[in-house]
Amino acid sequence: MKSNLIVGAGLSGAVLASLIADKLNEEVLVIDRKEHIAGNIYDYKDKETNITIHKYGPHIFHTNNKKVWDYLSKYTKWNFFFLKPNVIIEGNCVTLPFNLTTLYEVFSNKMASDLEEKLISTYGYGAKVPILKLRENPELEFIAQYIYENVFKNYTSKQWGLEPDKIDPSVTARVPIYISFDNRYFQDKYQGIPLFGYTKMVENILKHKNIKVKLNTDFKEITQKFDRVIYCGAIDEYFDYKFGQLPYRSLNFDIQTINQEYYQKTVVVNYPNNYDFTRICEHKYFLNEKSSKTVISVEYPQSFELGKNERYYPIANDENLALYKKYKDESQKIDGLYFLGRLGDYKYYNMDLAVERVFEFFDKELK
């Protein structure tokens, strides 16, 4: 029987611990330097209002992967939830992603119906067209430019601290125009918020006789030897940044309690223009919680600075991925050491993809 150390009690670490404990019947020590489990998906009940707060930003679970959905559903019930965000355009709060509903919210009926017809005849109803692609089409240049200016350009610049043309296409693709009246942000088959919160879900995943969890514990404090170390922290930090630091974008969440029942009409409102922040999230909507007060978080993008703030989004350009590869190659020289998760792989994963990645890792490396 092998001994296992998992560094990081986030979703990736917890899912892997449960597989090792359950399927291999081996013991696992899971450590985290934070004072709580669940990593980036940690949520907690605000004492004053009893509203569940997503501490590190709004998290909506959505997937088409039935295996992932069924696995997580063993550990939580769900509040079936469809994200229907809004965006402020020219002072009006309208539907996001920019879709056919939005056309009628921002333009006259005549203009909206002309555009609707052109979009449907060019791309087909139901198509999702990345904004930069739409911009290449001369017939639709006006609407492309309108969306680009009002929804995409400044939001993306604020989010990444970059000009839009410096941004990796995979990031741009995440901001589509949706040729549909379906106002849901995601169309995945399974969507929801854990009914008792993400932290409770992770706690349930970690509940196993073979799993021990130690919080407030940094990997550097561990002196015991393990057959396997699976490190879900930042790969550059593990190697003491010997090739240099991997850059990330960070966020600052200004969490405020407001003395009124609702602050905005939906869970997330984006502010592409006019302000330093990018979006405001009103947390009571996730679980439809009732309170005479409400809690919002105002999201300010910023650079990641070691020791000052959290790593949020890896900046996936060629230079940074080449740097990541150096660390990855280095890690492969060490027997029994593996890297996993959004920080270990230096990759943005939605929650379902993080779980999928753990399943694949387990099947390939440990089974």
Ligand SMILES: Cc1cc2nc3c(=O)[nH]c(=O)nc-3n(C[C@H](O)[C@H](O)[C@H](O)COP(=O)(O)OP(=O)(O)OC[C@H]3O[C@@H](n4cnc5c(N)ncnc54)[C@H](O)[C@@H]3O)c2cc1C
């Ligand atoms: C702002 C934001 C919003 C998001 N929204 C969504 C969403 O709506 N839907 C969706 O599907 N996904 C969303 N995601 C993605 C989601 O957060 C990730 O998929 C998930 O958190 C990945 O979990 P992880 O375990 O890989 O990483 P993490 O949750 O970061 O876990 C890593 C853990 O390792 C610990 N650790 C690191 N180094 C050490 C060390 N040296 N010693 C001890 N412990 C250490 C950390 O404290 C942390 O707890 C969002 C991400 C961000 C940044």
